[in-house]
Amino acid sequence: xxxxxxxxxxxxxxxxxRDNRWLxxxxxxxxxxxxxxxxxGPNGAGKSTTAKLAVGTIRADEGCVQRQAGLRVGYVPxxxxxDPALPxxxxxxxxxxxxxxxxxxxxxxxxxGAPHLATAFVQDLSGGEFQRILxxxxxxxRPNLLVLDEPVQGVDFASEAMLxxxxxxxxxxxxxxxxxxxxxxxxxxxxxxxxxxLNGHICCSGSPDSVVSNPEYLxxxxxxxxxxxxxxxxxxxxxxxxxxTVQHADGSISESCHPDKHEHxxxxxxxx
Amino acid sequence: MGMIMFDDFFIRxxxxxxxxxxxxxxxxxxxxxxKMAFFGDTLxxxxxxxxxxxxxxxxxxxxxxxxxxxxxxxxxMIAKRTPSLSSDTILAxxxxxxxxLGLVLVSVTGGRNVDVNGLLFxxxxxxxTNDLLVIYAGGGAILAIVIWQWRRLVAATLSPEIAEAEGLxxxxxxxxxxxxxxxxxxxxxxxxxxxxxxALMIIPAAAARRLVTSPEMMAVLASILGVxxxxxxxxxxxEFDTPSGPSIILAGALxxxxxxxxxxxxxxxxxxxxxxxxxxxxxxDPK
Numbered sequence: 001x002x003x004x005x006x007x008x009x010x011x012x013x014x015x016x017x018r019d020n021r022w023l024x025x026x027x028x029x030x031x032x033x034x035x036x037x038x039x040x041g042p043n044g045a046g047k048s049t050t051a052k053l054a055v056g057t058i059r060a061d062e063g064c065v066q067r068q069a070g071l072r073v074g075y076v077p078x079x080x081x082x083d084p085a086l087p088x089x090x091x092x093x094x095x096x097x098x099x100x101x102x103x104x105x106x107x108x109x110x111x112x113g114a115p116h117l118a119t120a121f122v123q124d125l126s127g128g129e130f131q132r133i134l135x136x137x138x139x140x141x142r143p144n145l146l147v148l149d150e151p152v153q154g155v156d157f158a159s160e161a162m163l164x165x166x167x168x169x170x171x172x173x174x175x176x177x178x179x180x181x182x183x184x185x186x187x188x189x190x191x192x193x194x195x196x197x198l199n200g201h202i203c204c205s206g207s208p209d210s211v212v213s214n215p216e217y218l219x220x221x222x223x224x225x226x227x228x229x230x231x232x233x234x235x236x237x238x239x240x241x242x243x244x245t246v247q248h249a250d251g252s253i254s255e256s257c258h259p260d261k262h263e264h265x266x267x268x269x270x271x272x
Numbered sequence: 273m274g275m276i277m278f279d280d281f282f283i284r285x286x287x288x289x290x291x292x293x294x295x296x297x298x299x300x301x302x303x304x305x306x307k308m309a310f311f312g313d314t315l316x317x318x319x320x321x322x323x324x325x326x327x328x329x330x331x332x333x334x335x336x337x338x339x340x341x342x343x344x345x346x347x348x349m350i351a352k353r354t355p356s357l358s359s360d361t362i363l364a365x366x367x368x369x370x371x372x373l374g375l376v377l378v379s380v381t382g383g384r385n386v387d388v389n390g391l392l393f394x395x396x397x398x399x400x401t402n403d404l405l406v407i408y409a410g411g412g413a414i415l416a417i418v419i420w421q422w423r424r425l426v427a428a429t430l431s432p433e434i435a436e437a438e439g440l441x442x443x444x445x446x447x448x449x450x451x452x453x454x455x456x457x458x459x460x461x462x463x464x465x466x467x468x469x470x471a472l473m474i475i476p477a478a479a480a481r482r483l484v485t486s487p488e489m490m491a492v493l494a495s496i497l498g499v500x501x502x503x504x505x506x507x508x509x510x511e512f513d514t515p516s517g518p519s520i521i522l523a524g525a526l527x528x529x530x531x532x533x534x535x536x537x538x539x540x541x542x543x544x545x546x547x548x549x550x551x552x553x554x555x556x557d558p559k
Contacts, residue, residue, distance in 0.1 A: 057436045075437030082430060085481060086305045092486050096427050097438040121485075147437060 006068060007032055008145050008177040009054050014063035016049050023049045026201045027063070031145065034171060036178040038188045038208075041198035042220065047181045050198060051147055054179060074143030074176075076134050078150045082122050090125075090133050091118045094140045108140040111173075112166055128159035132166065139170050145177045146170065153183075164191070281397050282510065288399040288407050289502035289520060292460055293476065295411040297495030298418050299456055300477035301487065302449060305429045309470055310360070311348075314367035315454050316469040318344040319461040320391055321370040324377035327386060334406065337461060341454035344370065349447070371466070394465030394517035396506070403462060410459055414452055425449060426487050464517040471521045476501060479528035501527055 008031045015025035024046035031037050031054070039047045052058045053065065055073050082088055094105045109115045112132040117125065125133060131151070138146055148167070152160040168191050171178055182188055188195060188208055195211040197203040203216040211217050303312055322337030329336075344366060351362040378386050387395070399407075418425065427435040428442035428449075435442040460469045476498035477490065484490040504527070505520030512519075 052437075055437050056439075073438055075434050077431060077433045080431055080434075083305055083307070085478075086430065087481065087484050087486055087490055088430070089485055093430075095423075096430060097423070097435060097440055099423070 007066065008068050008071060009179075010064075010066040011050075011054060011060070012064040012066075014053055014060040014065055016046075016053060016058060017061040022200065024053070024198070024200055025062075027053065027198075028202060028205075029054060029196060031177040031179055033144070033177055034175045035194070036167075036171060036180065036192045037194045037196065038180045038182055038192045039196045039198055040182050040188060040211075041203075043183065045199045047183070047198055048149065050196075051149065051179060051181055055145075055147060068144065071145060072141065072143045074138030074141065074146045076138045076146070076148040076151055078153060078181075080130075080134065084123055088122045089118075090114075090120050090122060093122055093133065094137050096137060098141050100140050104140055104142075108136040111139065111170065112136040128156070128162075131159060131163060135163070135166055135170075139174070139176075142174060143176055145179060147179045147181075149181045150183065151180065281399070282506070284399045284401070284404060285396045285516065286503065286506055288404055288463055289396055289506060290499050291404075291407045291411050292456075292463055292472070293498030293502045294495045295415045295456060296460070296473045297476055297480075297493075297498050298415075298422070298491035299453060300473035300475075300498075301480070301491050301494050302425055302429060303453070303470075304474055304477050304481075305487075306449075308453075309474055310363050310367075311450070312453055312457065312470040312473055314348070314363045314370075315341045315344060315457040316461065316466045317367040317371040317374070319457050319469075320466045321374035321377070322458070323391060323461065324374040324381070327381050328377050333462075337458040338455055340370070341458050342451060345450045345454050349450075390465065391461075392465045392467050393515060394461070394463050394468060396463040396516045396520070399463065407459055407463075410455065414456055414459075417448070417452060421445065421448060422488075422491075464520065468517050468521050471524070472498070475521065475524040475528055479524070479531050482532060497527060497531075498524070 009029065010031075011027050011029040014027045014029075016023045027050055029037070029039075029050065039050055041047050049058070053060055055075070056065070056067055056071075059065075090109070091105055094100060094108060105118070106115065109118055112135050114129065114132050114136065117129060117133060120129075122130065122133065135148075135151075138148075146167070151167070152163055167178060167180075170176065171191075180188075180192070190208070192208055194205060195208050196205045197211055197214070197217050197220065199220055203220055204211055204214040206214070303309055318341050319337050322340035323333050325331075325340060326333035326336035348359075348362060348366060351357070351366070352359055354362075357365075374391075375388070378388060378391070390398070424435070424440050424442075424445045425448075427440055428445040432442040432446075435445070456473075457469055460472060464472050477494040479497045480490045480493035484493055501524035502520050505523035506516060508514065508523055509516040509519035
C-alpha cells in the first residue's frame, strides 16, 4: 500500500520559456494516486502548457519534473471535430491510440452508461453522448492519470453533473489520478482535492474553499459578482434520465428521485 | 478470348497499375481525411522537376525524383514555420515554381526529344521490367510501413492532441506520412504523370467512403476499387484507343459516380417500381 502514496506527477518550480517569454514559471504541482487536481485560470494563463508539462509532451526549461515510471495517460480533449470523410464508430474510436480487448471496451462503455452506442458513428452522437464516449476512450486502457481539458464546457447542467459523477466513479474504481483544466472556479468539481489558480505563475492553491476566499483569486477573477464567489458545489446526487427514470450518484436507477433506500449511500467512498 | 490481342507491354502496364493502386489506397484515404489533396499535387509537380534534373545531369530518375520530392517536403515543413504565409499559399508557390522550373529544364534539354505529354499524363504502357521491380519492391515497402504505422497514422489524423497526450508523437507520424506520399508520388509519376497522380490517390478512397464503416475497411476498399479502376481503364484505353493514364482516372471517376449517385437513384427507382408492381399484380399474373 505504500506504493499508493507515490506521486504520479511532481513538478517543482517548473517553467516553460518560448521566444524569450515565460509561458509559465514557478509551477509546483503534485498529483497523487486517486487525487483530483483542478487547474483554473483566465485565457492565456498557461493552463494547457502546465498540463502538457505534467503529461510530458513539452519539456521544462527550468525546475524539476518527475513522473511515475510507466505512467499511462488518458486524455479527454476540450473539442474534437472528426471529419465526416473518416468513417469512425465508437468501438473503433476506443482503440484509437492502443489496441484494447473487446472486454475492456465493453467495460469502459458500461462505465459511462453507453453500451448501446458501441456501433454508433461518432459523427451521429449528441454533445453529451460524445463527451461520455471521449471519457470512455480515455479510460479504456486503464490510465494512471486522467487528464481532462475543460470537460464540461458547452455541456448542459444535467450532462455536467453526470460527467462529474462519472469522473468520480472512475477515480473511485480505478484509483487513477485526475488532472482537470477549467477556466472558471464555478464549475470546479466539488470533489477536487486541490485547486491550482494559475496566471503564468501559481496565484494560489489549496482546497476549493480556501482558494475562493484567497485575495489573489479575487484579484484575478474580480469580486464584482458576490454571488459568483461561492464555490459551485454539486449537491445533486441524482440525474433525471430521458426516459423519466432517475439515476443516482451510486449509478443505480429508480423510478423517482427519493426512493427510501437511497440515503447518502456513497458506497464506502471516504473523503480524505 | 480473342477480343483484343494483348502484348507484353499491356500485361506489364496492368501489373504496374494494379501494384500502384493497392499501395495508394490507404494513403489516399489518409490524404482525404487530412484534407491534403493539394499537398499531393504539389509533390507531383516537384516530381516533374526531379525528372527534368535526372535528364539534365544524367542520373537515374530513381534517385533524382525521390530526392526532389523529399526535399520539397522539407522545404514545406520549414516554410510552414513562417507564419506570414498560409500553408495553402506555400503549397501553390512550391507546386508551380517546381513545375515551371521542371518544364524550363526539360526544354533546355529538348534536343533529346522529351515527351512532355508523357510527363504530364504518364505513359503506363512504356513500363519496363525494371519499373515493375521498383513498383513492387518500393511500393511493397511503403505499404508495409503504412500497415505497421496504421494506428498511429489514424490517431494523428483524428486528433494530434490526444495522440500527443497519450505518448504517440503525432508530429513524427506526420513527417512519416509526408515522406511516404513523396515516395509514392515518385513511383507513380511515370505511370500516370504529374497531373493525374492526386486523382489516382483520392478517387478510389472517395469512392469507398460511403460503403464502409471503419477506416480500415475504407483503406482496403480503396485499394480494391483502385485496382478495378486500373483494369477497367487499361482495357478501355485498348478498346477505344484512348490515352492510358487519363483512361484509368476516368474509369475511377465513373466508378465513384456510379457508387455515389446511382445507388440513391436506384433505391428511389426501386421504390416506384415496387408500387408499379403492386398495381400490375391486380391486373395479370406475371410469368
